[in-house]
Amino acid sequence: MTRVASAVVLVAVVVGVLWFAPWWAAVVLASLVAAVAASEVAGLSRAIGAPVPTLLVSVGAMVVCALIPIGMSNGEAMVLVLSALLLGVSLVTLGSGPPGPHTLTRAGVSLMAPLYVGLPLGSMVWIQLMVGPRALLFVILIIALSDSAQFWAGRNFGRRKLAPLVSPAKTLEGALGGFIAALLLGLWLGPLWGQAASPAQGAALGGVLCLAGILGDLFESLLKRSAGVKDSGTLIPGHGGLLDRIDAYLFAVPVYLLFLRYFG
Secondary structure (H helix, E strand, O other): OHHHHHHHHHHHHHHHHHHHOOHHHHHHHHHHHHHHHHHHHHHHHHHOOOOOOHHHHHHHHHHHHHHHHHHOOOHHHHHHHHHHHHHHHHHHHHOOOOOOOOHHHHHHHHHHHHHHHHHHHHHHHHHHHHOOHHHHHHHHHHHHHHHHHHHHHHHHHOOOEEEOOOEEEEEHHHHHHHHHHHHHHHHHHHHHOOOOOOHHHHHHHHHHHHHHHHHHHHHHHHHHHHHOOOOOOOOEOOOEOHHHHHHHHHHHHHHHHHHHHHOO
């Protein structure tokens, strides 16, 4: 019940911001999510004995996320932001003490965390502002339905492990269930909402987004397993950390952005 209640609250907040709040509310929400998720990545690094400056990665993720809508239309602004992030990470790493076994890890995580969460979340804001809330809601629904179908199919029919060394709970049957659900939703909703030129294209888009989301989920599972933890955090009751809830979107949104750019 706690898991369901948390999910309902999250959906209500996202839909409310997409459809009823002013444009800047989406920027604020996405930036806050980016900051928290980046801090959870920092926590994973801390768990393996390679602490990174949480404030740096959180602020960096917020800045990257907030400026993506500008950077998408102004490449020079994006180059400046990324260059500033690289310089900041380099200076902080340089001042963090003598070289050691985890120096390279700290530098890598400090740079990776803001980009890993900031770029996709900022792209979601850009999609809402430039294409419309319906386009963003489309990818959100595809991933949400796919995740739910994967959980249901895996629990009821799961027999063969999908990636046992990375995520022992995931099964091939669960992934197939999520894939079929995404195909059907894309087939129906893609042409209906104008996100696809035909039912076939909508189904293909749904399937590709589902696969990207599964890869995003597995990547985050790899990070957690490397750190020896089950969840990225404890922020959301019944769900774990915030990163645990958005991991699929972090890979699916860039794929969707490519689709919008070249086929939408």
